Amino acid sequence: MHRHHHDHEHDTSPEALREALSAAFWDERYGGSDRVWSGRPNQRLVEQVADLTPGTALDVACGEGGDAVWLAKQGWKVTAVDVSEVALAKVAAHAEDEGVGDRIKIGFYDALADPRPAGRHTFDLVTVSFLHVPQPDFADIYRGIADAVAPGGRLLVTAHHPEDVTTGARHDHGPGLMFEPDRVLATLGADDPDGPWEVEAAATPTREQATEDGPLAVRDTVVRLRRIR
Ligand SMILES: C[S@@+](CC[C@H](N)C(=O)[O-])C[C@H]1O[C@@H](n2cnc3c(N)ncnc32)[C@H](O)[C@@H]1O
Known part of the structure; x- marks a missing residue:
């Protein structure tokens, strides 16, 4: 059967976009025997954590x-959470293989069911890489995630920058899913009742990604905030 891929034929309502944040969707994605991602840490995490003293870390999604295995190897005590139990089983196996099974705890987290992944103000570092959520849900979910940052601790948000759609580096998976640093700063900025936050990084760097047509520059959104108290 011929399949159409024109944007106007996709259901991009917030309801449909939320389907792509379900355990069923991601369990199927992670269900194969191969790795979906590279197994290596995200470049932005490596860059942003370089100047931090290891403590407790929460890797959201x-x-x-x-990322979790790499953090554990750097001396962090890591809790890794995701909506996919299939992914979490892979994290546990990967951690054992790498000899850091005793430094990583895994846990179920569904951002749509309860945006708070952990207890209030508990982790020295909370990192979330490439969790793209419908715009109406963004503030609730990212505030919930930020809630887990301890006083003096950091929140690191890494995401795909919307520019990637225009450069051909990435398909648009739905309106407003990818975001710029401003969306994070507007959510966790001066108006955040749970602040205040110090902005330690708000940048949109590019990196080269290998594709079938050769290397392509992709742009990331990188925001690092410190909870002042
Ligand atoms: C693009 S992947 C990024 C994975 C990892 N952070 C990385 O950088 O390799 C998005 C992740 O978000 C998780 N996810 C999707 N919906 C979620 C939800 N409702 N609650 C928590 N995690 C969710 C998926 O299972 C998936 O592992």
Whole structure:
């Protein structure tokens, strides 16, 4: 059967976009025997954590655990959470293989069911990489995630920048899913009742990604905030 891929034929309502944030969707995605992601840590995490002293870390929407395993190897005590139990089982296996099974705890987290992944103000570092949520849900979910940052601790948000759609680096998965630093700063900025936050990084750097047609520059959104108290 011929399949159409024109944007106007996709259901991009917030309801339809939320389907792509379900355990069923991601369990199927992670269900194969192969890794979906590379197993290596995200470049932005490596860059942003370089100047921090290891403590407790929460990796939100951890996927297969490339970031969590890397953090554990750097001396962090890591909790890794995701909506996909299939992904979490892979994290646990990966952690055992790498000899850091005792430094990583795994846990179920569904951002749509309860935006708070952990207890209030508990982690020295909360990192969330590439969790793109419908715009109407963004403030609730990212405030819930930020709630887990301890006083003096950091929130690191890494995401795909919307520019990638125009450069051909990425398809648009729905309106408003990818975001710029401003969306994070507007949510967790001066008006956040749970602040105040110090902005330690708000940047849109590019990196080269290998594609079938050769290397392509992709742009990331990177925001690092410190909870002042
Ligand atoms: C693009 S992947 C990024 C994975 C990992 N952070 C990384 O950088 O490799 C998005 C992740 O978000 C998780 N996710 C999707 N919907 C979620 C939800 N409602 N609550 C929590 N995690 C969710 C998926 O299971 C998936 O692992």
